Amino acid sequence: MKDVLVNVENLTRIFDVSKPWLNRVIEREEKKTLRAVNDVSLEIRRGETFALVGESGSGKSTIAKMIVGLLGLSQGKIDFDGIDLSQPDGAEMRALRQRYQMIFQDPFASLNPRWRVNKIIAEPLRQFDMESSESDRNRRVEELLELVGMSAKDGVKFPHEFSGGQRQRIAIARALSSNPEFIVCDEPTSALDVSVQAQILNLMRDLQDELGLTYLFISHDLSVVRHMANRIGVLYLGRLVEVADGKELFRNPRHPYTKMLLNAIPDLDMTGRKVAPPDGEIPNPINPPSGCTFHPRCPIATEQCKREIPPIRNSDAGSVVCFEAVCA
Amino acid sequence: MSDTLLSVKNLVVEFPTRRGILTAVDNVSFDLERGEVLGLVGESGAGKSITGSAVIGLIEPPGRIAAGTVHLAGQRIDNLPSEKMRRIRGDKIGMVFQDPLSSLNPLYSVAEQLVETILTHKGISKKQARDRAIELLDEVGIPAADLRIDDYPHQFSGGMRQRVVIALALCADPELIIADEPTTALDVSVQSQIVSVLKKMCSEHGASVILITHDIGVIAEVADRVAVLYSGRMAEIGPVRDVIKHPQHPYTKGLMGSIPTITQEGDRLTQIPGSMPRLTDRPPGCAFAPRCEMAMSACHHSHPSEENVGTARVACHLITKMGAVA
Numbered sequence: 001m002k003d004v005l006v007n008v009e010n011l012t013r014i015f016d017v018s019k020p021w022l023n024r025v026i027e028r029e030e031k032k033t034l035r036a037v038n039d040v041s042l043e044i045r046r047g048e049t050f051a052l053v054g055e056s057g058s059g060k061s062t063i064a065k066m067i068v069g070l071l072g073l074s075q076g077k078i079d080f081d082g083i084d085l086s087q088p089d090g091a092e093m094r095a096l097r098q099r100y101q102m103i104f105q106d107p108f109a110s111l112n113p114r115w116r117v118n119k120i121i122a123e124p125l126r127q128f129d130m131e132s133s134e135s136d137r138n139r140r141v142e143e144l145l146e147l148v149g150m151s152a153k154d155g156v157k158f159p160h161e162f163s164g165g166q167r168q169r170i171a172i173a174r175a176l177s178s179n180p181e182f183i184v185c186d187e188p189t190s191a192l193d194v195s196v197q198a199q200i201l202n203l204m205r206d207l208q209d210e211l212g213l214t215y216l217f218i219s220h221d222l223s224v225v226r227h228m229a230n231r232i233g234v235l236y237l238g239r240l241v242e243v244a245d246g247k248e249l250f251r252n253p254r255h256p257y258t259k260m261l262l263n264a265i266p267d268l269d270m271t272g273r274k275v276a277p278p279d280g281e282i283p284n285p286i287n288p289p290s291g292c293t294f295h296p297r298c299p300i301a302t303e304q305c306k307r308e309i310p311p312i313r314n315s316d317a318g319s320v321v322c323f324e325a326v327c328a
Numbered sequence: 329m330s331d332t333l334l335s336v337k338n339l340v341v342e343f344p345t346r347r348g349i350l351t352a353v354d355n356v357s358f359d360l361e362r363g364e365v366l367g368l369v370g371e372s373g374a375g376k377s378i379t380g381s382a383v384i385g386l387i388e389p390p391g392r393i394a395a396g397t398v399h400l401a402g403q404r405i406d407n408l409p410s411e412k413m414r415r416i417r418g419d420k421i422g423m424v425f426q427d428p429l430s431s432l433n434p435l436y437s438v439a440e441q442l443v444e445t446i447l448t449h450k451g452i453s454k455k456q457a458r459d460r461a462i463e464l465l466d467e468v469g470i471p472a473a474d475l476r477i478d479d480y481p482h483q484f485s486g487g488m489r490q491r492v493v494i495a496l497a498l499c500a501d502p503e504l505i506i507a508d509e510p511t512t513a514l515d516v517s518v519q520s521q522i523v524s525v526l527k528k529m530c531s532e533h534g535a536s537v538i539l540i541t542h543d544i545g546v547i548a549e550v551a552d553r554v555a556v557l558y559s560g561r562m563a564e565i566g567p568v569r570d571v572i573k574h575p576q577h578p579y580t581k582g583l584m585g586s587i588p589t590i591t592q593e594g595d596r597l598t599q600i601p602g603s604m605p606r607l608t609d610r611p612p613g614c615a616f617a618p619r620c621e622m623a624m625s626a627c628h629h630s631h632p633s634e635e636n637v638g639t640a641r642v643a644c645h646l647i648t649k650m651g652a653v654a
Contacts, residue, residue, distance in 0.1 A: 055515035163603045193371035193542065193604075198586030198597040205596075220516065227588035227597065250590055264520040266545025268572065268589050277521040281485050 005182060005214050006044040006067065011076035013037040013062050017286060034286050036062045038238040040076075041312075044182075049208065049215040051225040051246075053261070054235030055282055060218045063235075064186045067216065068102045080182070098128050101175035105187035107167035111159040117170055118155030121145070124178040144173040149203060165196035169203065176207070184216045189224065201228060222265055226250055231318070234258050237285055237293045244318030252317070254325040256298045292322070300324045333503060333536045334360040334383065339396035341375075341382050350607045352378045352391070354560045357634075360504070365530060365537040367551035367568065369544055371604055375560035376540045380506050382406075383538070384421050385413040401503065419449060422497030422535070424526075426509035428489035431496075432481040438465075438492055439477040442499060449500035464495040467532075468525050487518035491525060498533060505530065508540045523549050544587060548572055556580050559604055559615035561631075566640025576642045579616045614645065622646055 018024060018031040037059040044050040052060045065071040067078060069085065078085045080096060088096060101124070104110040111120055118141045124130075131137040142152035148169040159167055168188060175183055188204070189197040201224065207213060219225050225232055225246075232249045234242045234257065242255040253259045260278045280297040283289055292310050295301040302324065310323045341353040353375045360366050368376045381387050383398055385405065398406040405416055425431045433441060442461035443454065450457070458477075465473035468491040481489055490510060497505055510526065511519040527550050530537050539551055547554050547568060555565040556577065564577040575581045585598025602619045605611060611618055617627040626645045634643045 055517060165603055194544075195371065195583055195586045195600045196603055198588075198599040199601075201588070202596055202599050222516070223588040223590050226590050260517060262590070264517045265590055266520070266523070266543070266549045268545050268548050268587065277524045278517040281487055281518055282515070 002043070003046040004043045005046040005081055006216070007079040008043070008063075008067070009041050009077045009079075011037055011040045011063065011066060011078065012074045013059075013066060013071065014074040032286055035238050035288075036285065037066070040235075040238070040240045042233055042240060042243065044214060044216055045231075046181075046214055047208075047212055048230040049217050049228050051217040051219065051229035051232045052235055053219060053222055053225050053232060055220060055261075057237070057282055057285055058235040059238040060220075060235055061186055062238075064102070064184045064216065064218050068100060068184050069097075070102075094128070098124075098130075098178045099180050100182040100184065101178065101180040102184045102186065103168075103171050103175050103188045106191050107164055107171050108191070110171055111167055113159055115158075116155065117145075117157055117159065117162075120159070120170065121155070121174045121177055124174065128178050130178060140177065141173075144177055147176065147207070148173045149199075163196075164192050165199055168192065168200050172200075172203070172207070176211070180213070182214045182216070184218075186218045187220070188217075190219065190221065197224070204228070222261060234261070237282065237288055239293065239321065241294065241322070242318065242320045244320075248317050254317075254320045255322050256300055256325065257294050260297070331362045332359050333362045333364075333401055334538075335397075335399040336379075336383060337397045337399075339379065339382055339398065340394045341378050341387060341391060342394040343391040345608075347608060351394075351610075352560050352607060353382060355396075356557070356560075356562050357396075358555055358562070358565055360536050360538065362503070362536055363531070363534050364553065365527075365539055365551045367547035367554040368538060368540045368557060369542060369547055369554060370557035371542060373559075373604060373607070374557040376542075376557050377508055378560075379557070380508055380538060380540050384417055384423070384506055385410070386417075419500055420503045422500065422502035422505040424490075424493050424497050424505065424507040424510045426512050428486065428493045428513070429481065431493050432489065434481055437478050437480050438484075442477070442492075442496060445496060445499040461495075461499075464498060465492070468492075468495045468498075468529065469521070470495075486514055487521060490514065490518075490522050494522075494525060494529060498529060498535075501533065502535055505535050505537045506540070507537060509542070510539070511543070511546055512541065519546070520549075526550060544572065544583070556583070559610055560607060561615055562634065562641075562643055563616065564640055564642045566638075566642075570639050576637050576640055576647060577616075577644050578620045578622055578646070582619075614643075624649075 013036050015034045015036055017034045019029060040063060052063060054060050066073055121141045121144055122137050125137050125140060131140055141155055145152050145154055150169055189200050192200060217228050229246045232244060232246055233240050236257050242258050253262055264278055289296050291307050292305045295305040304323055310321050312319050312321050337357050339353055339356045340351060343350040343352055356379055368379060370376045382393055393406055397404055439461060443457045446457040446460055462473050462477055465477060470476055470488060470491055484492060511522050514522060523546055541547060551568045553566060554568045554571050556563045558579050564571060564580045571580060572584060575584050582598060582600035586600060588597060600619050605615060613628045613630055614632050617623040624645060632643045632645045632648060634641050635647050637647055
């Protein structure tokens, strides 16, 4: 039984990166576009943590922003709990909007420096008219602060009085205040030190168990993703190249890009393994290679890979977009 | 007989502020042998970069080295006049910083920057310098180096730029290279390329390296020894294998447990409660005591001295008391 909470189909986002009209006319240039996200389909099941990994420019954050509605869609469709997010009118949308929230990467930029913490956390409550009276709201804010491991007295302070980890806790409390079911976390720990990162990751897992949350977890750090995710999607140049169960992806990576990423992780266990560092770098997304966009860096690429875009191949273990990968 | 290139003893770096004197680096000592890679790890604000800058005499006033000595190849360098220090930096020390774009001049081609640096330090002709520059770029793995040498920094990608910076640092055949977070701005696949270039270049050129980073994975791949800094003080220093596999200091233990790895089993990460104290309100005893599960009363009152434990040197009262922690 699959209980799908968020269903994304053929999601595409095209950015216009052309020069201004006058320059185009004078320099006789065409319009230029950038496909940041290219035909991505994925399902996020209720109660799971679905992770998206990829290097910079692979489109992870763009997908996150489109799902929460901070960016429009160029093509495709997003269903939340069976409702197409492009359909509902104002009132319906507001009701839906309460059910998903987002946590951002930089806790120094995501909190208003002129607001006290309790005002920050209560903002969604006020927006959605969730608590009737001022005192109810304050009680709820205190509860939330304690839920994320802070003291109820911290509410009267300003964000600058807190460290990065504590600010990220405040951001989590704010995201939780409207009782959402689904939280999009865009690199929630990459601005934090490792020991603080461990606190935040543990907190996020505890909250998931306690409140039955579903996470879309975005990160460039494969070891963090392995720790957090039930299922993982690997992005390369805006395309989803492989989706697999968390442990399975690490035990048995199938797409050559996934293999390359796993190889590039520094070896903390000091097994003394010798690795050949990966070849090349991510190509320019404005002018991507033909066929499979990974072929210039791929050790097993064939002529077919240069010409055609590989189809999605599904199996029990997940899906992989590659002609050559062995689907065992 | 060990061959010590750099010797730092009881280094103290202070910054006067409106609210009194901030001790950013407090009594840090270490030696670096020729050809060795020493990793400096710590969380933000632990004093790793300041230690690096102090070694090469680049502390911005009003900050100053308040105590301690730095010897490079037997010569004391911490009290030299700035002009003399500048010469030593140019001849003997190379630097690689986090952001490759800000360490290259955007208005000059890579060729001009490399050739100028080589000419300043070596008495060779311009033609020879250019050949040397191409050779260096080739060594750091820039494809078609003879064609790309006339490009400007913005024409290179992040990873390629960092390779240029490494080539630039190697121009004068330095004895010491300070690499301050050289891979932090890069993607994982590019990071592992740069790490292997750094490793290769140092062993081929026989340079010693101080590698400053917050990423212990990078240290595990490159360094011979590692020093763990906490709140401006040395917590533990030792061979990288021993420190990572058998950490002695409770902070190092917690730090290793808090890193998610791709092989670990089990769901929860070990977490260290709280966060590193600000330098303005560092506790009187051991700086880690408020977060330490094993803190005793002595930990809150006096700062532990550094003791040798096997191959490592550790600053912890538990070690002093019991000889060694199991």
